[in-house]
Amino acid sequence: MTELDGTGPLLQLAWRRDSWVVIASVLAIVLLAYSSMAATLSLYSTDAEARAAAALMSATSSVKAMYGPLPALTAEGVGVIKTITMGGLGAAFLAHALVRRHTRTEEEEGRLELVAAGVVGRRAPLAAAVILAASAVLSTGLLCALSLMSLKVSPAGSLALGVVVAVAGLVMTGVSAVAAQLTTTTRGAGGIALALLGLAFILRAVADTSGIPVLGWLSFLGWAERVSPFGANRLWILAPAVVALAVLLAVADRLLHRRDLGSGLWADRPGPATASPRLGTPLGLAWRLQRGALAGWAIGYAVLGLVVGSLAGSAGAIASDPKTAEMLRKMSGGHGSATDVFFGTELRFAALGAAAYGMSAALRLRSEEAPGRAEIVLATATTRWRWLLSHALVALGGATLLMAVVGTAAGVSAARSGVIGVGALLGAAASTLPAVWVSTAVALLLFGLLPRRSAMTWAVLAGFLLLGELGALLKLPDWVQGISPFAHLGSLPGGPADLAGAVVLVVIAGGLAAYGGVAFGRRDLVS
Amino acid sequence: MLRNMALAITATGLRKTFGTTTALDGLDLTVEEGEVHGFLGPNGSGKSTTIRILLGLLRKDGGEVTLLGRDPWTDAPDVHCRLAYVPGDVVLWPNLTGGEVIDLLGRLRGGLDATKRAKLLERFDLDPTKKGRSYSKGNRQKVALVAALASDVPLLLLDEPTSGLDPLMEKVFQDCLREVRAEGRTVLLSSHILSEVEAVAERVSIVRKGVVVDTGSLADLRSLTRSTVVATLGTPLDLSATRAWPGVHAADLDPTNAQRVTLWIDTDHVGEVLRSLGEHGIRALTCQPPSLEELFLSQYKDDLAEVSP
Structure with a gap:
């Protein structure tokens, strides 16, 4: 028996379990690439118009921080810029989810043990997961390229976009493979890999806005960006990505051979023999279970805020060019300066991340219920409402804390350049909270109503994100764009707050959460 | 049939379906206060479903059920103060130690006897400083058993509590149950390990395909066979x-x-x-x-006939 025996059957098993999710995710990314390009091409009737828009975008530091510099000052450049970031991130998330799910999760739940006792080599589970993830991101890249070619844009540029997606996805496959060897839990492995992804994103954003572009080569998302589709078309960057994947896989393989099945590289230490006084209520338990993840997010958000705030000076500099400042004002609906628009954009993006935190914290309810841990808690004097509210409180409070952290950190670091104050940024961060709460409440609703389908929450968040990114470009009707709670947040800082909108959102959030709670109170606990 | 005693558990005509599967098809169960009641049946016969309905974790589709005189669905928290539950497959929090889980469950139930806790940890030979993820199946089971037995509640609902325990620990468990019985507490012990039930139970109910097919004291049941x-x-x-x-x-x-x-x-x-x-x-x-095993087999001989060629 060789160490790769059984890779084929394991791959089949993985495909049998995940084919629908993989296909849907791949198609979503391809659809994003195709529709942003198609919509952009139809938006500008002349080259001059496209060039003017491209020039404006490339001068906007919020665009630079979010998406990087435009690869080319053309309609294609405008049409591809969002896909470079969103498509790359999408492929990275997909690769990460697949690798983690078929390695560490299988091991943690004990299913791998069942499989490993058969004719399955030591390397086979990792190999199958990596093959699945790599095939998924390569297919995504290829389909993105083909879909753009169907729009009669430059084939080299189309292919280069495919390379962007592949570079981000392949390197993340390797990162996730290593992370899966380090800890004993799925959550831990995910934390490490996603923190690295976040770091790569921040490094890239800093490189693109700080005037030290060489920093971007330290980030694999920076590599992806430097492929520069429809600009320099550096297809060769695929080569270092493949090398990076190979190196990371070699590291993962070494780690795999140094540890036992079920263990990580870091062994468990004994803990306290008795519980601390705080661990005696449902809320105490929820806090104990979730505090680690929240601390990780809070650190990430503090760093994000400091970085974003430090860019305030460069954002203000653009406004000194009166023509650009005028266009920016138009773009933002006539409110505020370039600095305001920059922070508004960044904070709204941070709010999407806080919503993702809120959802994942709320879905803890489901990951407590499914294996049967909720059962032993609810067999005590704990009522269902109290148990649900304890996790809901951590989710809503944690997401709120994250926005406070990012607003304060951005404010403190921006205040040094004197263009904007802490209060203004904290207020702007607070103004996004109603949408964050609605998103979290969606998770609570789905948990109560459709517990086995509660992961659909993530599709809802992806929907909110796509409506915000593409809604205006695709000229979707207002009411469709308005489905996303993030469309009703006013225009802080600088512009007016939407107080009525905020009240309506808070009421909706309360209604969704309450309905979810009532539905949970009436249903069976299900595994 | 009912003696003049208070009833800890009553279920009449209990029904529960999951989609097209009928889990309980008019199940009747009576457990008197102060008895150890064996709840016997093969896998998938409806034992766990019954216990989960008794705990208010599942909602009954029909029939009547009371637990300590209350409705377990609507009065769950009040009833739960007075009972402890051990599932057959204990899942722990991977990053909490066994000792933390025992304390947590005790506090959530409204209190825990520290002396009993220490004694039980020793008797079951359980290390309370290990994290949930590093316990074996048997040790996870012990964590839940210690948490349940260390409380002073009048009712214990035990759903195949000894699965994964070695024979030595199985014996410790039986000793503990005898003590619980001597204290006048009530136990519903679901099991398919007949010797365990025979050793500690006064009355048994045998469940098959969601219906109790036989119930009574062990002596009564034996006289019928x-x-x-x-x-x-x-x-x-x-x-x-x-x-x-x-x-x-x-x-x-x-x-x-x-x-x-x-x-x-x-x-x-x-x-x-x-x-x-x-x-x-x-x-x-x-x-x-007749041994309980024979009683049991006589109730299931139709099923056995179906599987043997």
Whole structure:
């Protein structure tokens, strides 16, 4: 028996379990690439118009921080810029989810043990997961390229976009493979890999806005960006990505051979023999279970805020060019300066991340219920409402804390350049909270109503994100764009707050959460 | 049938379906206060579903159920203060130690006896400083058992609590249950390990395909079934005549010793049969009451007939 025996059957098993999710995710990314390009091409009737828009975008530091510099000052450049970031991130998330799910999760739940006792080599589970993830991101890249070619844009540029997606996805496959060897839990492995992804994103954003572009080569998302589709078309960057994947896989393989099945590289230490006084209520338990993840997010958000705030000076500099400042004002609906628009954009993006935190914290309810841990808690004097509210409180409070952290950190670091104050940024961060709460409440609703389908929450968040990114470009009707709670947040800082909108959102959030709670109170606990 | 005693658990005509599967099909169950009640049945017969309804974790589709005189669905928290539950497959929090889980569950239930806790940890030989993810199946089970047994609640709902325990720990568990019984507490013990139930239970209910097919004290149930009598006789026996004796179901001669006979008889006819055997001069005799295993098998022989070719 060789160490790769059984890779084929394991791959089949993985495909049998995940084919629908993989296909849907791949198609979503391809659809994003195709529709942003198609919509952009139809938006500008002349080259001059496209060039003017491209020039404006490339001068906007919020665009630079979010998406990087435009690869080319053309309609294609405008049409591809969002896909470079969103498509790359999408492929990275997909690769990460697949690798983690078929390695560490299988091991943690004990299913791998069942499989490993058969004719399955030591390397086979990792190999199958990596093959699945790599095939998924390569297919995504290829389909993105083909879909753009169907729009009669430059084939080299189309292919280069495919390379962007592949570079981000392949390197993340390797990162996730290593992370899966380090800890004993799925959550831990995910934390490490996603923190690295976040770091790569921040490094890239800093490189693109700080005037030290060489920093971007330290980030694999920076590599992806430097492929520069429809600009320099550096297809060769695929080569270092493949090398990076190979190196990371070699590291993962070494780690795999140094540890036992079920263990990580870091062994468990004994803990306290008795519980601390705080661990005696449902809320105490929820806090104990979730505090680690929240601390990780809070650190990430503090760093994000400091970085974003430090860019305030460069954002203000653009406004000194009166023509650009005028266009920016138009773009933002006539409110505020370039600095305001920059922070508004960044904070709204941070709010999407806080919503993702809120959802994942709320879905803890489901990951407590499914294996049967909720059962032993609810067999005590704990009522269902109290148990649900304890996790809901951590989710809503944690997401709120994250926005406070990012607003304060951005404010403190921006205040040094004197263009904007802490209060203004904290207020702007607070103004996004109603949408964050609605998103979290969606998770609570789905948990109560459709517990086995509660992961659909993530599709809802992806929907909110796509409506915000593409809604205006695709000229979707207002009411469709308005489905996303993030469309009703006013225009802080600088512009007016939407107080009525905020009240309506808070009421909706309360209604969704309450309905979810009532539905949970009436249903069976299900595994 | 009901004696004049308070009832800890009553279920009448309990029904529960999951999609197209009928888990409980009119189940009746009565557990008196202060008894250890064995709840027997093979896998998938509806034992866990019943217990989860008793805990208010599942909602009944029909029938009536009370727990300590209350409705377990609407009065769950009040009832839960007075009971402890051990599931058959304990899942712990990977990053909490066993000791933390024991304390947590005790506090959530409203308190825990620290002396008992320490004693139980010792008796079950459980290390409370290990994290949930590093316990074996048996040790996870012990964590839940210690948490349940260390509380002073009047009712214990135990759903196959000893799965994964080694024989030594199984014995410790049985000792603990005897103590619980001596304290006058009530236990519903679901199991398919018959010796365990036989060792500690006063009454049993046998469930099959979502219905209780037999319930009563072990003595009652035994009287309904057959004892095995093996006798070595002074004079040979005419088998066909023996089979006509009242209460005799079957008779067999030892092929190597024609004076050694085995009879399967109704338990309430043992006396008559022994008198008849006495006429043939008994030299040696053993009389075995039916084991719980035989009781159990007699209830399931249809199922066994279906699976055997």
